[in-house]
Amino acid sequence: MAENRLVQGRYRLLDTIGRGGMGEVWRALDESLGRQVAVKCLKPMGPRHEPGFLRVLRERFRREARVAAALQHRGITVVHDFGEDDGTLFIVMELLSGRNLSQLMDDNRRAPLPVPDVIEIAEQLTAALAYTHEQDIVHRDLKPANIVRTTDGTVKICDFGIARLNHDIGFTARLTGTGVAMGTPHYMSPEQIGAGTVDHRSDLYSLGCVLYEIATGAPPFNQDDAWSVLVGHRDTAPEPPRTQRPDLPEPYQRIMLDLLAKDPDDRPRDADELGKRLADARHRQGTAGTPATDTAATAPTVRMPSWALGITTGSPANSARPPRPARPHRPADVLTDTWTGGHGTQRREASPAAGTALPAPSDDAPDDPHALTALLETSYALGRLGRHFEAHQIAVQVLAGRERTLGPDHPDTLGCRHHLAFNLARLGRLEDCCAMAGEVAGARARVLGPGHPDTLATRYELAYVQGRLGKWAEALRSYQEVAAARTGTLGPAHPDTLAARYEVGISLGRLGRGAEALAVYRDLVAARTRAQGADDPETLRARHGLGVNLGRLGRWTEALAEAREVAAARERALGADHPDTLVSRREIAVALGWLGRWAEALGIHRQVADARERVLGAAHLDALASRSDQAQCLDQLGRPADAAALYRRVAALRQERATGRR
Known part of the structure; x- marks a missing residue:
């Protein structure tokens, strides 16, 4: 090139x-x-x-x-x-802006990375592998050169060139040939070397090799020739990493050695189990102050958890206000208003105007309960203004004060931790949000009971973040459990129960289980119609989900009919330019496209784009998406020049938007 x-x-x-x-x-x-x-x-x-x-x-x-x-x-x-x-x-x-792990070590003359960095990288890689394995994909060539740490600390896996789809055995055989081992020798599992059965546990072995190298400065088997390396993987026990790196806490050494087990059955069962072990190791290190090691070990420096890194005076998270003890929590309202951008029944709360002066956070949060409550209200307000880091900073101070005065398991303390956890999502720390929200949900279940509204609120919002991370199987289980609990305590027709059932349908659809999702939405439409009427926005929302899943099942004629009826009903109930109405009109165009009726689809995409541009502005992301839909139709109709012109206009508006943000 x-x-x-x-x-x-x-x-x-x-x-x-x-x-x-x-x-x-x-x-x-x-x-x-x-x-x-x-x-x-x-x-x-x-x-x-x-x-x-x-x-x-x-x-x-x-x-x-x-x-x-x-x-x-x-x-x-x-x-x-x-x-x-x-x-x-x-x-x-x-x-990507950053360096791969091999380059990071070269930059440091092959010296091992600091222990806190090793731990952070291990946790992020484990989360990414858990997601990848849930998609039934095995990477098969995990190594430092294929792992990039970006300038903001995010760790990313690259290069799926020899990844294996577990269910696609025939295709893999054509790629590799009989008995051909694929991978990089220093990071290959014993089963890869022997051309045996390779599954997700092979990636865990390779992960063990990577962690061993960044922790000690060299991979576990570092002989000069490839054959000796392969024999080492197959036949030789690795030297415990703490013999070279005594400040590595013992729990992490144990994890690395278990990952490097010769027999896949002796390794952690999957990346989810590995993630739990890493979380436990971090907790033990943080609470004990010293690792559970022999006396030769050097005690590690206690570090802030990853969710607290980067806290500075500056901008924090538009987060939903946690429940007040004096009034029942509305988890459905929290999600539909704050998280999903306005669908469904919305809870309206007074927000300060952009110029409203807010109390400045003090260096030390006072321990007076009223002062802590006022500070937390300030955190909520800053979040609604989009000043996410400031909101986070204050919430950390309030949490410390409440833990001192009330204890870690007091409901008010847990309410603050709930707010702090979902603030992390606004900071882009979804994995940390998941970890902290899981802890809050467990604590609330222990203190308040598993069916308490506050417990279910945390679990409900946790499920949403799991979905954002692509962990749809976990999200589905969470939503199903919340729906079952609400059915038992609130009844099957309660709005909060129905909201959880709606999210069950969303998760099933994301997992490709369209037929099950369709059944959920049919029942939900019937229940919403009985409880709220045929034209209620929530009933129409359920019907929209039904139509989407008809499309996923390839039943496009039925999907088209459903989208047209929902769009007409939404226009009557909400207005022609309401976002939900425009979403339904777009579904009409999508169905027409799948049916090959591109000219009709083009007209509707253009109408939707014009409406969004009129209401939201030409550079709004929804308006730009609609213009891209319009350009795709032009391509399908054999009008490449018109399509190219529209794509250029979209590109220019995106650039203008990006420049404006800077």
Whole structure:
């Protein structure tokens, strides 16, 4: 590939940022959207390579694009596009600002990373692998060079070039051939070396190798030749890492050695179990102040938990106000108002105007209960103003004060921790939010009871964040348990019970269980109609979900009819330009597109785009999405020039929006 080459008329190659066995990676400019991206190109091969070998390489490359594009998680590199240009296959990915773990160690002359960094990286990688394995995907080539730590501390897994879909055995056999081990020798599991059965536990072994290396400065088997390395993985017990790194707490050494077990059955069962062990190790380290080790160990420095890192005076989280003891909690209102942008019955609370002066946080939160309550109210107000870091800072102070005066399990203390946990989501710390919210839910269940409204409120919101992380199986279980508990305490027709059942339907749909989701929505529509009437917004919301899942099942004629009826009802009840009405009208256009009626779809997409632009502004994300839908229709109708012009307009507005934020 040549510098300044334009790939597929869109991606301008700027400079090479990496080379590997399968290709090279370029920093490039996406001229349509005006953003920088990374473009990975399959390296041109000389005539000495057999055509069959080239076909395998190309198939592997296409596979990486398909696998990676299906993954949506904070800890996995985002894939934007895939294609072929003049015989060269390419993948377009997000351009990461940071260094891979191998480079980080090289920068430090191969010295091990600080223990707190090792722990943080282990926790983030485990969360990403848990998500990946839930999608039935095994990476099979996890190594420091494939793991990037960005400048904001996020750890991302890259390069799914030899990832294996567990259910796709035939395709994998064509890729690898019989008895061919794939992977990188220093990080390969014994079963990979023996060309045995490879599953998610092989990734856990590779993770153990990575953690061992960043903790000690070298992988567990670091011989000079590849054969000795492979034999080491297969036959030799690794040297305990604390013999080289005595300040590594014993619980983390135990975890690494268990990950490096020769027999997959002796490793942690899955990444979820590993995550629990890591959380327990952090808790033991933080509460004891010293690790549970022999006397030769050096006590680690107690560090702030990851959710508290980066707290500075500056902007914090538009978070829902936790329940007050004096009034019942409305978890459905919290979610539909704050989390999902206005669908359903909304709780309205007075918010300070943008210029309202708020009390400045003190360096030490006073322990007077009234003062702590006032400070917490300030945190809520700052969150509603979008000043998320300030809100977070104050909530941390209030939590410390309440723990001192009331104890860690007092309902008011737990209410503050609830607020703090979901504030983390507004800071982009979804994994930390999940961990802390799980602790709050457990504490509330212990103190108040598993069926208490406050307990269920935390579990309900925790499920929402699990969904945002792509952990839909966990979210489904949480929503089902909340729905069952509310059915028992509030009754099957209570609005909060119905709200939980709605989220069960959402989760089933996300998991590809469309038929089950359809049944949930049919029952929900009937229940909402009986309780609130056919034209109630919540009834129409349930009908919208029913129509979406008809589409997921390929029943597009029925989906089209349902979308038209819901759109008409929403227009009567809410108005023609209400966001919910426009969402239903877009569903009409989507169904028309799937039925091949692109001209009709184009007209509706244009109407929706015009309405959103009129109400929200031309640069609003929803308006831009609608213009992109309109451009796609133009492409399908054989009008590429018109489509290109519209894409350029969208790109310019996105750039203007980004510039305005800066």
